Amino acid sequence: MQQIKINHGFTLIELMVTIAVMAIIATIAAPSFGDMIARQKLNTSTRDLMMAINQAKSQAALMKTTVALCLSRTNSDDDFTKEECAAAVIPEYTATNPGPPVVPVLTELKKEEVVKTRVISVKINSDVVISSTSASTLLFTDVGSANSSETFSFCKSGLQKSVSVTRLGIMSQTSGTC
Template sequence: MGKNRGFTLIELMVTIAVLAIIASIAAPSFSEMMSNRQLLSVTRVMSESLNEARGRAAVMKATVVVCPNKKSDDSEFTKKNCVDNTISGADSNKYILQNRVILVQVPKKVKVSSSDLGVVFTPTGAIQAKKTFTFCINGNSQSVEVSMLGALNQTKGTC
């Protein structure tokens, strides 16, 4: 008779138990890493959108508005809300049809903790006052600050 090769049931169960213990140790750090990636992603998208809006305003020689898709209370914020709340007396439909409104998609888990509802770029690519958008998830925050000339600055912090 030949020699049987293979694993016993006990050896397989011990191996699976060890893998389960290692996975349970790694899971919290993996979830934190995913949260941080979401935070960095939304900050990057906001920065790109602000740069795009600044360039679009200068090229079109027209006002362009950028807003996140939700407010600090997690209520939905549409393109129409964006124009109505940032430019008094403006025809929001005209802005939307002329592609002069950029709405930044913020994931559900990420909280917007900013008093600024949006940024209005003038036809020269500047803004009237410095604006800051802060995004939070799991106690970590990332802020995007827009200077009056349209320059961006990103900072990390806590919520």
């Protein structure tokens, strides 16, 4: 009587075919996975900006003073600090009293307080490109409205997201290509 052999594993041919099929699927999925990561980085930077805008509006109205919002980097500066933001956007940060001797309006201690409480920096992913026409700063008044209408634009892998802020502090988001 013949004994029937029961196969308990893969043959080498079956293994090679399985690996080939997996390789084909991986090459099809890789580009779309890369696009998904690019979209996610762009969406995260946009969402972080919108949350920071809401925080700055609320903080300005709550504290009854101006609050500056700045991107953590600009087209020309990869490390835009909160101090640089305050100097660029908040007028009294660099103001001086006239007359000899010329004295700054704010002491160093007051400047530190301004940076801590009245400057919000938005961290933008280093892989996301800030469009050359994009705003990099925004000042909110003591009632929570923006000092000017601005548009922040980000690009990543041909995709663009723009966040526009009106003088009333109303935000709108648009998508496109760059």
